[in-house]
Amino acid sequence: MSGTTVTLPGGRRLRLAGGTGHPRPDGPPRSRIAYAAAHVVADPGADNTPGTSAVLDWDRTLAFREHLWSYGLGVAEAMDTAQRGMGLDYPSTRELIRRSAAQARAVGGRIVAGVATDQLPPGPATLAEVTAAYREQLADVQAAGAVPVLMCSRHLAAVARHAEDYLRVYDDLLTAADGPVLLHWLGPMFDPALTGYWGSTDLDLAADTVVELIKAHVSRVDGIKMSLLDAGREVALRRRLPAGVRLYTGDDFNYPELIRGDDSGHSDALLGVFAAIAPAAAAALAALDRGDLTGYDEIFAPTVPLARHLFAAPTWYYKTGIVFLAWLAGHQDHFTMVGGLQSGRSPAHLATLLTLAEDAGLLPDADLAAARARAYFTVAGVAQ
Numbered sequence: 001m002s003g004t005t006v007t008l009p010g011g012r013r014l015r016l017a018g019g020t021g022h023p024r025p026d027g028p029p030r031s032r033i034a035y036a037a038a039h040v041v042a043d044p045g046a047d048n049t050p051g052t053s054a055v056l057d058w059d060r061t062l063a064f065r066e067h068l069w070s071y072g073l074g075v076a077e078a079m080d081t082a083q084r085g086m087g088l089d090y091p092s093t094r095e096l097i098r099r100s101a102a103q104a105r106a107v108g109g110r111i112v113a114g115v116a117t118d119q120l121p122p123g124p125a126t127l128a129e130v131t132a133a134y135r136e137q138l139a140d141v142q143a144a145g146a147v148p149v150l151m152c153s154r155h156l157a158a159v160a161r162h163a164e165d166y167l168r169v170y171d172d173l174l175t176a177a178d179g180p181v182l183l184h185w186l187g188p189m190f191d192p193a194l195t196g197y198w199g200s201t202d203l204d205l206a207a208d209t210v211v212e213l214i215k216a217h218v219s220r221v222d223g224i225k226m227s228l229l230d231a232g233r234e235v236a237l238r239r240r241l242p243a244g245v246r247l248y249t250g251d252d253f254n255y256p257e258l259i260r261g262d263d264s265g266h267s268d269a270l271l272g273v274f275a276a277i278a279p280a281a282a283a284a285l286a287a288l289d290r291g292d293l294t295g296y297d298e299i300f301a302p303t304v305p306l307a308r309h310l311f312a313a314p315t316w317y318y319k320t321g322i323v324f325l326a327w328l329a330g331h332q333d334h335f336t337m338v339g340g341l342q343s344g345r346s347p348a349h350l351a352t353l354l355t356l357a358e359d360a361g362l363l364p365d366a367d368l369a370a371a372r373a374r375a376y377f378t379v380a381g382v383a384q
Helices: 058-070 090-107 127-144 154-159 163-176 203-216 231-240 255-260 278-289 293-300 303-310 315-328 338-344 347-359 366-379
Strands: 005-007 013-015 034-037 074-077 111-115 147-150 181-186 221-227 246-249 268-271
Touching: 005 366, 013 347, 034 278, 058 074, 058 090, 074 090, 090 111, 090 127, 111 127, 111 181, 127 147, 127 154, 127 163, 147 163, 154 163, 163 181, 163 203, 181 203, 203 221, 203 231, 221 231, 231 246, 231 255, 246 255, 246 268, 255 268, 255 278, 255 293, 278 293, 293 303, 303 315, 303 347, 315 338, 315 347, 315 366, 347 366
Parallel strands: 034 074, 034 268, 074 111, 111 147, 147 181, 181 221, 221 246
Antiparallel strands: 005 013
């Protein structure tokens, strides 16, 4: 078989037409702030097996960020999309943040970067140790020149006994920050170790704690990224935020409606899916800037089935699909991931993802995408 046809598991043949693409905008969107959470590109010649130190292809990793900036999107660096807690160790993370922030300054790109506690070894830690780990990473991000995102911490979730423990730790961090930061609420569908974050499995009580924290530090909080895949809860929290504090949607299921907003306001964006759909996302936001709501809806509509499949349970393996799409689209030359995570999704799952990417017009070079898809499915035992 040759050309643009791929045989998928089960024998179905898919002919790729490729995407017509979207023009690069003149600059960032004006009516919304939008960040794409970027993945990292592993060095395919290095070990990069589970438990080893991560080795990155720095040229390709930074080139992908330049791709996002070229479409007017900001980069959310060293977030869970970059395999924090799933293969990317902290020494590599610190270097990633340093290099990306320097590149952002060189091209005039917007950047935020994750602050966590993953330099601590797995296992129990005290609140004092968690706070110290957070503060070390906060200093690293600030020194690099990126805006900090205070990510949810597995260590804090394990040691905190009630909401006051979270408030104590975050009060310390917000007081130490040298400027406004973003908060982060990542649900257990993304990381089961974060169950009960903010001191309760009752999400209404957890939201009360978040609002209490933000109201106590309004001048230090730019906004909060919320990733619960629950549009209703996001809108409810958004309506409770003090004036000037943004809600950055991390809802990769319902982003079009949340970014579009309603009479009471809108969400800005910090999304992993935006890395996979950057040209479409930029075009949709440009349409929103023009007041073209029909165009906005039409551009985003075909990306939603892809996003819902990409982030399907077990959601934490969405990174595998992100890298698969980056490979098919020509942003990297291989499908190898830090920690061997390329095995995180099945050939059947990736076959559906390929079909949905084709439907959404996200494969700019049909010949390249087909050749790479055929190579992958051949190795997976699907004769081409």
